[in-house]
Amino acid sequence: MSKNEAPGTAFDRRLSALAARVEARLEEWLSDAVRPGEIARPARLMAAMRHGALGGGKRLRPFLTVEAAALFGVPEKVGLDAGTAIECLHCYSLVHDDLPSMDDDDLRRGRPTVHRAFDEATAILAGDALLTLALEALADRVQADADVRAALVAGLARAGGLGGMVGGQMLDLAAEGRYGAPLRDPAATRTLQAMKTGALLVFSAEAGAILGRAGAGERAALAAYGRAIGAAFQVADDILDRTTDAATLGKATAKDAQKGKATLVDLLGMDAAIAERDRLAEEAVAALAPFGPAADLLRDAARFTVSRRS
C-alpha cells in the first residue's frame, strides 16, 4: 500500500493483512532452525536470504493467489502457503537482478541490496536457495493433494524459468544493447515484459485456480486477468520510473534511461503509455466477469495499478 494514499479501503486493508501473514510465513521458513532432511543451515546464508525476502514489498503475488483461490472456496491458509512460495521465488529474482553484472543496483526497498549488505557470492547463493526453497515449499508444504502440488511446481517453474521470467531477464539485458543493437520495438518490448514480470503475475492468479481445481474456462479467465494486470503493472512501473523520485520508490529511478533501455513510455510517449495502462486495468477487470461480486477485491487490485504512487 502506498504511503501517499488514504488508508482504509477494503483492498488496502486486505493487502496489508495478507502481507503481514506472508511475512510471518517467510520468517518461519527462513529461521535458523534446521528441518528434517537438512544437514545444517549456515548462518550467513540464512541472514542473506532473510535480507532478500523479509521486510518489504506489497506482497501482491500472494494476494492474487489467495483471492483467486478464495473464489473456489480454498481456505486462506492453503492459498497463503502457495502464495508465499511464489513470493519467495519473486524475491530470488530481485536478489539476482540487482547483482553487479545484471542491473547493478545498490538500493532495494530503501535498503542496501543483498550483494551490498553481504557480498556478491553470498547474494548469488541466497538467490539460488530462495528459488529452491520456493519450489520445495510448493511440493511439500501446501496442504493439497499431490497432483495439485505437482501442478503448482510445474506451473511456477515454467512461469519462472527459461520461457518466462529468467528468459525475460535475458531479453531485458539484451534490450540495453549489451549483445547487439538496443531494443526499440514496442511489440518485442511487450513480449519481454510479459516474460520478465507478466508470467509470474499470471501464475499467481492461475495458482488459485489450480488450488481450487477450477474448470478450464475459469482458469483461462484468471490467466487473462493476470496477463492484463501484469502488463498494466509494468507500464505503471515505467511511468512511475519517470515521474517519481527515488526516495518515494525506495530504489533508483530513471535507470532504464541511463542504460539506453527503451520502455513503452519512450516508445509510445507518456500519454499513450498512460492510456495503455488504463486500458489494461479495465481489461483485467472485465476478465473477472464470470466470478461476479466475489472477485471485487481482485478488481480493486487491477484499479490499484492505475492509482498507485510507488
Add this chain to the structure above:
Amino acid sequence: MSKNEAPGTAFDRRLSALAARVEARLEEWLSDAVRPGEIARPARLMAAMRHGALGGGKRLRPFLTVEAAALFGVPEKVGLDAGTAIECLHCYSLVHDDLPSMDDDDLRRGRPTVHRAFDEATAILAGDALLTLALEALADRVQADADVRAALVAGLARAGGLGGMVGGQMLDLAAEGRYGAPLRDPAATRTLQAMKTGALLVFSAEAGAILGRAGAGERAALAAYGRAIGAAFQVADDILDRTTDAATLGKATAKDAQKGKATLVDLLGMDAAIAERDRLAEEAVAALAPFGPAADLLRDAARFTVSRRS
C-alpha cells in the same frame, strides 16, 4: 569413464551407455523449440544452458538413480528422466560455482566455463534456468504418480538447497577464510562436503527408492550407500587434485591450496586420506547387502571411486 582406464568392464559400458541417453534427453530439453506454457526461448540463454549442460561429465548421478530404481523394477526410461533432472541441477551448480565471485574458474571439462564463453550475467541466468528446469522436469515429465513426482521435487530441492548443496557452497567459501578464519577442522570439513557434494549423491540413489516405492529399510540402505559413495568421491577428488595434472582432469588443479582452503588430504595427510577413501568405498559396498547381486553395478560404482584417475 576415464580415458586412462581399460574400457570394457560391465560398469564402464553401462555408465557410457546411460551417459549417452542422458545427453540425448538434455539436448531435447534444451532445444530451441518453445514448449506449451512458455512464451519464448531466448537464443543466447539456450546456448549458454547447452554449454553448461551438454558434452561432458560422467553422468554418475543419473547412473545411480537408474540403477537404484532398477532394483525395484522401475523401467529405465522413468529412472532416466528423473536422473537427467538431477544432472540438470548438478550442471547449474557447476555454472554458478565457476563464477568469478565464487571459485573463479576459467576451465571446466576442458572447455571455457559458461561465464568465459558468454558473460557473467548470462552464466548466472543459465544456472538459474537449469535449476528451475530440473525441478519442472521432476514435477511434470517423469512418468510416475503425482505423489512420487511431488516427493522427488521436495527431495531434490532439499538436497540442493540451503540445508544441502547451496549451504555447502556457502560453507566452502567461508572455509577459504573470506568471512573469518579459514577452516582447519576435519569434522567440519566432512560436514561441508556432505552438504556440498554428498547431499545430491545421496538423493540420486534415494530417488530410485522413491520411484520404486521402496520400503523405509531399503530407502535407508540406498541413502547410506549414497552417503558413503559421496564422501568417497570427495576424498578421491581431493587426492586427484594433488596428484593429477590439469590436462587430465580437464580443470585447474591445486586451486584449494592456492586459496588456503584445507582439504582432508591436508588435514589428515595423503596416506590417511587414501585409507579413508578406501574405507568409505567398502562401506558403500556393504550398505548394498540387502539387494544381493542385483546391486552389482552399484557396487562397481563404489569401487570406481577408488580406481578412477580423473
